Amino acid sequence: MLDLRSLYQEVIIDHNRHPRNFRRMPGAVHVAEGYNPLCGDRLTVYLRMQNGVVADLSFEGEGCAISTASASLMTEHLKGKSEAEARREIERFHTLVTSGERDPAGLGKLEVLAGVREFPVRVKCATLAWHTASAALHGAEEKVTTE
Numbered sequence: 001m002l003d004l005r006s007l008y009q010e011v012i013i014d015h016n017r018h019p020r021n022f023r024r025m026p027g028a029v030h031v032a033e034g035y036n037p038l039c040g041d042r043l044t045v046y047l048r049m050q051n052g053v054v055a056d057l058s059f060e061g062e063g064c065a066i067s068t069a070s071a072s073l074m075t076e077h078l079k080g081k082s083e084a085e086a087r088r089e090i091e092r093f094h095t096l097v098t099s100g101e102r103d104p105a106g107l108g109k110l111e112v113l114a115g116v117r118e119f120p121v122r123v124k125c126a127t128l129a130w131h132t133a134s135a136a137l138h139g140a141e142e143k144v145t146t147e
């Protein structure tokens, strides 16, 4: 158990130090800004849709290790998904970090974030990027706040 815990921490530390797809996407139509006032996390999510599929996904901003790692893992997880699939995955992630119900299909690497459910403040950090991506899927520029 201890080993699993430290493995989880390593994934979070790695994605925080070296966030994947951490860049602005000039000209992106699907853009949303997210803000978590409880922790001060701020990020912008950029999405490029092509033929109904998330062709590219990136983010930038500043936040705590949990919010940055979650955003980084999210960009890897949602790329290549259809809009419907992306929405379903956002929902599944939300369930993972809030309810403690085990998803029989599993969520792969994202399960490293399941432990945040014990810390309600951290849940907001972990879900910020996902709420923001959901808003970006709507297309218009939107601002999201966890409050």
Ligand code: ZN
Pocket: 036, 039, 040, 041, 063, 064, 065, 066, 067, 125
């Ligand atoms: Zn945070």
